[in-house]
Amino acid sequence: MSDRLQRVFTYHRLGFIVCCFFLVNAFSIRALATDIAARTLNKMPSRCLFKTCLLVLLAILTVTIPGRVAHAKGLEETSSQPCLEVGKVIEAAKSLPLGDSFGVVSSLLVEESASAGVRLTAFEENQSFVYAVGSITPPAGSPTGSNEQESHARLIRRIIILKPSTFIVDDEVRDVTSNKPVDWCLSSLEAPKISMRGGRVGSDQSEVYWQTVMPRKFVARVAVIPDKPLGSTYQAIETATEKVPDGIRFIHVLSFQDRGSHVPSTRIILNEAKDQILLTLMNEGKTFRLALPPPDVGAGTIAIPSKGGKSVLEDRPLASGILPHGPEGAHLLDLWDSDYRGSKPPLWDIGRPANELMKLVNEGAIPRCRVIDLCCGSGTDAIFLANKGFDVTGIDIAPTALSQARRKAAAAGVHVHWLYADVLAPPNLEPFDFIYDRGCYHVVRNQNLAAYLETLRLLSHPETRFLLLASRSAEIEANTANSGVSEEEIRFDFLKLFDLESLREITLESNKEGGTQPPGWSALFKRKDPK
Numbered sequence: 001m002s003d004r005l006q007r008v009f010t011y012h013r014l015g016f017i018v019c020c021f022f023l024v025n026a027f028s029i030r031a032l033a034t035d036i037a038a039r040t041l042n043k044m045p046s047r048c049l050f051k052t053c054l055l056v057l058l059a060i061l062t063v064t065i066p067g068r069v070a071h072a073k074g075l076e077e078t079s080s081q082p083c084l085e086v087g088k089v090i091e092a093a094k095s096l097p098l099g100d101s102f103g104v105v106s107s108l109l110v111e112e113s114a115s116a117g118v119r120l121t122a123f124e125e126n127q128s129f130v131y132a133v134g135s136i137t138p139p140a141g142s143p144t145g146s147n148e149q150e151s152h153a154r155l156i157r158r159i160i161i162l163k164p165s166t167f168i169v170d171d172e173v174r175d176v177t178s179n180k181p182v183d184w185c186l187s188s189l190e191a192p193k194i195s196m197r198g199g200r201v202g203s204d205q206s207e208v209y210w211q212t213v214m215p216r217k218f219v220a221r222v223a224v225i226p227d228k229p230l231g232s233t234y235q236a237i238e239t240a241t242e243k244v245p246d247g248i249r250f251i252h253v254l255s256f257q258d259r260g261s262h263v264p265s266t267r268i269i270l271n272e273a274k275d276q277i278l279l280t281l282m283n284e285g286k287t288f289r290l291a292l293p294p295p296d297v298g299a300g301t302i303a304i305p306s307k308g309g310k311s312v313l314e315d316r317p318l319a320s321g322i323l324p325h326g327p328e329g330a331h332l333l334d335l336w337d338s339d340y341r342g343s344k345p346p347l348w349d350i351g352r353p354a355n356e357l358m359k360l361v362n363e364g365a366i367p368r369c370r371v372i373d374l375c376c377g378s379g380t381d382a383i384f385l386a387n388k389g390f391d392v393t394g395i396d397i398a399p400t401a402l403s404q405a406r407r408k409a410a411a412a413g414v415h416v417h418w419l420y421a422d423v424l425a426p427p428n429l430e431p432f433d434f435i436y437d438r439g440c441y442h443v444v445r446n447q448n449l450a451a452y453l454e455t456l457r458l459l460s461h462p463e464t465r466f467l468l469l470a471s472r473s474a475e476i477e478a479n480t481a482n483s484g485v486s487e488e489e490i491r492f493d494f495l496k497l498f499d500l501e502s503l504r505e506i507t508l509e510s511n512k513e514g515g516t517q518p519p520g521w522s523a524l525f526k527r528k529d530p531k
Helices: 003-024 029-040 046-064 086-098 102-109 145-150 326-338 355-362 380-387 399-412 441-459 487-494
Strands: 083-085 117-125 129-137 154-162 166-174 183-188 193-195 198-202 206-214 218-225 233-240 247-258 267-272 277-283 286-292 301-304 313-317 370-374 391-396 417-420 432-438 460-471 498-507 519-527
Touching (some): 086 102, 086 154, 086 183, 086 247, 102 117, 154 286, 166 277, 183 247, 193 218, 198 233, 206 267, 233 247, 313 399, 326 399, 355 380, 355 460, 370 380, 380 391, 380 399, 380 432, 391 399, 399 417, 432 441, 441 460, 460 487, 487 498, 487 519
Parallel strands (some): 083 183, 370 391, 370 432, 391 417, 432 460
Antiparallel strands (some): 166 247, 183 233, 193 198, 198 206, 206 247, 267 277, 286 301, 301 313, 498 519
16 A cells, blocks of 8 residues: 555545544533533433443554554754655655766765754765765754754764665664663654564655664654644654663665666675674575674775676775775776786785885884885785884775785785775874884875875874885986986975985886886985974
8 A cells, every 4th residue: 555545545544533522422521521520520421431432442443553663753963863865865866877966975974954964075986886974963062952962972883785776774873871772763754664673665656665784672663743844744763772881883774776677686695793794685686795893983894796696796995094086096996906906916016125114124123113105005014014113094985905905914914994985085094103104195296295294294294204105206217117306396385394314316116027117215304393
């Protein structure tokens, strides 16, 4: 039965009950109150008692009719009450084949809110999926009315769209100081149908089905908000009944279909590890395997195996920052990653740590500290530093390189925090004590020097050391892969932010067989103290 017909049927039943009310109780509401008072004083005749009992039965029926939508108070979206609009899900699903989905997917993450700090922190789109993360944090001291106790709650939403039209919505509410239960809701213009762990809701042309993966225990209901510009808005509301010290996590899988089309069956397997959720989805012959830590802890990984034995997508990290997007951005990402998908490693991947780095560390010029390796590639230098006791973060824009780095680090028995992100738009990180760049600066300099220098500023603090190994411009030397930089350019680019400790001409190491190795620079800087 369609939503419209069901509402009509419900209204007919309600009208029938109202008619029965006036037929059985042919006197005013005031008279009914008098009857009840008389009953209290033991003065009610038996025939009035019959009427009252029948009226009570009818009143119970009006609130227990099967399929009825309760006119309960709906949720107002706040930083601790995550809501998702069905219309935006449908809009996002329809926009995926049209190209850059950044704008429409962003609208699923961060609702317009003048009273909260809204921030998009990660985005990636490729042929198989779209990944995005956003967070909402209310400003300190902001008025919250009845939600005053929850003013420090923080919502982090992760969206993963498995193409063509399966959505994973991972909402985590952190820092909840109130003892009140936390709700999640799905808003729509049509009345939703709730099942055991999910439900469906549709419009005239489309339908959205959802399954609730987490929490394990919750209570579901439907509410209606009548005072909306476009008419009544319905909400399917789920209230978590489990108390978790660190916060509440809601994970839902939604499928979008045109009305009347085949509805694919999605099988979901959930395993909870110590620090992450392991989620497997099987749909229309495809299998997706995801490892999802809490969104504010890490990005996680994704793999898409195939029946033929060859993986559609190797197990690799999800984005930790906002990556280049749109047709041009997708082309650049594929170009940078293709260097690591060949049968031979790229020329700069020499399979051992750089001599300049080893010399600096082995001589004790750089003590153990927090270090970030910009454009870390397959991770050889980062793993060397981790072996020496450094707290290492490696960042690169090539997911295949990072997958290789993860395997090499596991084989070496060391831990490195690998980030799939753009060095020109890095995620929000605490400043580091040591920054290392081998081969990144001279590549991105002609693309966006200002963004690179801003990254150095954000990732450093006064006294941070910075080792730069860059290609050196030379007319005679064989350096055709990238245009090098001159001493004057290095001094002009960095001396506003850093003091130069040393600058030497070196030969950059490569795995090129025979021939002349490219010339390079070794520059060691220290971040200036603004005082």
